[in-house]
Amino acid sequence: MPRFKTLEISNPQYENNNLRFITVKTPNLKGRGDIGVFVPPGVDPKETLPVAILLHGVYGSAWSWAYSSGVHLKANEMIQSGELPPMIIAMPSDGLWGDGSGFLPVDNRNFEKWIAEDVPDALIECINGATKESPLFISGLSMGGFGALRIGAKYAPKFRAMSGHSSITSLPQIKFFVEESLKQYAQDNIIDEDVFETLRYYRNSLPPIRFDCGTNDLLINYNRALHKKLDNEGIPHIFEEYPGGHEWSYWSEHIIQSLKFFAANL
Numbered sequence: 001m002p003r004f005k006t007l008e009i010s011n012p013q014y015e016n017n018n019l020r021f022i023t024v025k026t027p028n029l030k031g032r033g034d035i036g037v038f039v040p041p042g043v044d045p046k047e048t049l050p051v052a053i054l055l056h057g058v059y060g061s062a063w064s065w066a067y068s069s070g071v072h073l074k075a076n077e078m079i080q081s082g083e084l085p086p087m088i089i090a091m092p093s094d095g096l097w098g099d100g101s102g103f104l105p106v107d108n109r110n111f112e113k114w115i116a117e118d119v120p121d122a123l124i125e126c127i128n129g130a131t132k133e134s135p136l137f138i139s140g141l142s143m144g145g146f147g148a149l150r151i152g153a154k155y156a157p158k159f160r161a162m163s164g165h166s167s168i169t170s171l172p173q174i175k176f177f178v179e180e181s182l183k184q185y186a187q188d189n190i191i192d193e194d195v196f197e198t199l200r201y202y203r204n205s206l207p208p209i210r211f212d213c214g215t216n217d218l219l220i221n222y223n224r225a226l227h228k229k230l231d232n233e234g235i236p237h238i239f240e241e242y243p244g245g246h247e248w249s250y251w252s253e254h255i256i257q258s259l260k261f262f263a264a265n266l
Helices: 064-069 071-081 111-126 143-154 171-176 195-201 220-233 248-264
Strands: 007-009 019-026 031-038 051-055 088-092 136-140 159-165 209-214 238-242
Touching: 007 111, 019 111, 031 064, 031 071, 031 111, 051 111, 051 143, 051 248, 064 071, 064 088, 064 248, 071 088, 071 248, 088 111, 111 143, 136 143, 136 248, 143 159, 143 171, 143 195, 143 209, 159 248, 195 220, 209 220, 209 248, 220 238, 238 248
Parallel strands: 051 088, 051 136, 136 159, 159 209, 209 238
Antiparallel strands: 007 019, 019 031, 031 088
């Protein structure tokens, strides 16, 4: 029996570059959410493929990763050359609340469960290669990095590995980007507001972790501080710095490292 009351998927006749779109209604959003999906060509309907969920930053939506970085084109090139195994890439919206939902439970909507539960289930319903046995991975940029590192830890049994790019590492940093009041994002527990606290709380079940940040990024010192705290706590992770700022040219280049990291953890 279908899990969702309504689910619409784009017509293959009009799709380009193996990119399709899903719109699904879910109680977690109290409405509909969108998911952009890259599906490698030639997928056997009986085949099980890994799924990488990529979370966008503030102001963005389900189109952001594909149409601002061309990640689906890069992934397809790497799959065709053998650098990457066939992999589904799911790029959901954050629920389109305010300038960005933070991928948190906010305003009586649960944007966290939308990502952790609804997105994988929607893929299973309508995407060849996505099954209950598909290894799941999660990554994101900026606000999406905050979401990916938190959700990847909190729902650790679901995810094989997680990563973040130029990540917000603690909720107060979201005020650099949004006009909504910080009080509107407030959670009941610091574990849900701070990446380090989340990782420390779930330390015994964490999947492999990597994150990176540009040396000219306004969030670089926060990412360095997270790296130092994790080192001091003895929590295994990979942290890397590269030239660049808080911008699509940086994320477009370095998302490839995350995809390769996921492939290495299959």
